[in-house]
Amino acid sequence: MIPASFDYVRATSLSQAIGLLQNDPDGTKLVAGGHTLIPTLKLRLASPALLIDIGNIQELKGIEIGDQIKIGALTTHAELLESLGGVLPIFHQAADMIADPQVRNRGTIGGSLANADPAADWPAVVVALNAELEVAGPNGRRRIAAKDFFVDxxxxxxxxxxxLAAIHIAHxxxxxQFRYRKIRHPASGYAVxxxxxxxxLKDDVVSHASIGITGAAGHAFAAEPAMEFLTGKRLTRKIIEESARLASEQxxxxxxxxASADYRKHLVRTEVARALTSLSEGT
Ligand SMILES: Cc1cc2nc3c(=O)[nH]c(=O)nc-3n(C[C@H](O)[C@H](O)[C@H](O)COP(=O)(O)OP(=O)(O)OC[C@H]3O[C@@H](n4cnc5c(N)ncnc54)[C@H](O)[C@@H]3O)c2cc1C
Known part of the structure; x- marks a missing residue:
């Protein structure tokens, strides 16, 4: 398939990209890694008049570890596979399950989050980490809590x-302890x-629990009833089963x-239970 024709600009700064986008937001598309957008153009599911390539904008690149952890929107899945293992090993765990090395070398976390595919992996991770997503636009910058970022x-x-400029995460x-698990779609590899x-855990009691779920619903969400239920309890089999039930019910x-809705509900229950069980066993 061949995309409809479009104009192409390789932006050199974020302000240039925002300025161009502002001219015609409906007729313009940003492209980062292109691994979602280019197939979409080829299938003519989108036909923008202008494509702004943001892939060369330095201020959207890189990972900084300071008072918080800041991940630039252009950070690739491959970089996340290698870079944060000591601080936030869940990035390694999730990146390792995204596609293949070719996709991981080009695809970016910013592109994945902005695209909000209900079956993408990163949305569950940023929700579970209570991340804030920094966005830049014609009216300046603002931060959006990850759990409020995914709308549909x-x-x-x-x-x-x-x-989307960066992802900020508190240490x-x-x-x-962290765990990312997914049941892959056998054809696409995305998360069912x-x-x-x-x-x-403090003295074997849960002092804090956070659970993000992707694939199941129209957008990633925080399993808040299960999180509240777990807090202050020991990770016994009974407690794990009840929290998994709460997540599934939600x-x-x-x-x-x-996958039917009932099957996805079943998978939420089994995967939450398996993730918590592996943490309770320290595996
Ligand atoms: C074969 C294959 C298998 C895959 N398997 C998986 C998988 O298992 N799990 C998974 O999670 N993903 C998977 N993906 C998707 C992959 O992770 C993509 O890289 C990702 O979804 C989009 O990132 P990108 O940088 O390529 O974005 P692009 O394709 O460049 O952009 C995607 C969308 O986001 C917008 N956008 C991009 N960057 C920004 C930004 N900074 N601010 C605002 N909007 C922006 C674009 O305008 C576009 O609408 C797969 C892709 C392929 C091709």
Whole structure:
């Protein structure tokens, strides 16, 4: 398939990209790694008049570890596979399950989050980490809590003319353990259900629990009833099963030709339970 014709600009700064985007937000598309957008153009599911390549904008690149952890929107899955293992090992765990080395070398976390595919992996991770997403637009910058960023299928809280610039994450409390698990779609490898879990145990009691879920519903969400239930309890089999049940009950699941809503609900339950069990066993 051949895309419809479009103009192409390789932006050299974020302000240039925002300025160009502002001229015609509906007729313009940003391209980062292109691994989602280019197939979309080839299938003519999108036909923008202008493509702004943001892939060369330095201020959107790199990982900084300071008071918080800042991940530039252009950071690739491959960089996340290698870079944050000591601080936030869940980035390694999730990146390792995204596609193949070719996709990981080009695809960016910013492109994945902005695209808001309900089956993408990173949304569950940023929700579980209570990340803040920094966006830049014609009216300046603002931060959006990850749990509020994903609004619907392929829909985010980004306003027309805004660019996702970076992801900010607080340093985890010492002793926090992480787990990312997913049931892959056998053809695409995307998550039929993906579960990101962060748990901090003090004297075997959960002092903090956070669970992000992707794949199940129209957008990634925080399993808040399960998180509240876990806090202050020991990770016994009974407690794990009940929290997994709560997460599953909360999920308003999608149904498609591969997985029914009931099957996805079942997978939320099994994957939350398996993730918590592996943390309780320290494996
Ligand atoms: C074969 C294959 C297998 C894959 N498997 C998986 C998988 O298992 N799990 C998974 O999670 N993903 C998977 N992906 C998707 C991959 O991770 C993509 O790289 C990712 O979804 C989009 O990142 P990108 O940088 O390529 O974005 P692009 O394709 O460049 O852009 C995607 C969309 O986001 C917008 N956009 C990009 N950057 C920004 C920004 N900074 N601010 C605002 N809007 C922006 C673009 O305008 C576009 O609408 C797969 C892709 C392929 C091709």
């Amino acid at each position: 299928i392929f829909t985010t809280a980004l306003e027309p003319g805004e660019v 985890p409390v010492a002793g926090t 259900v993906g579960v990101a879990v962060a748990v901090c 999920a308003e699941c999608l149904s498609d030709h591969y």
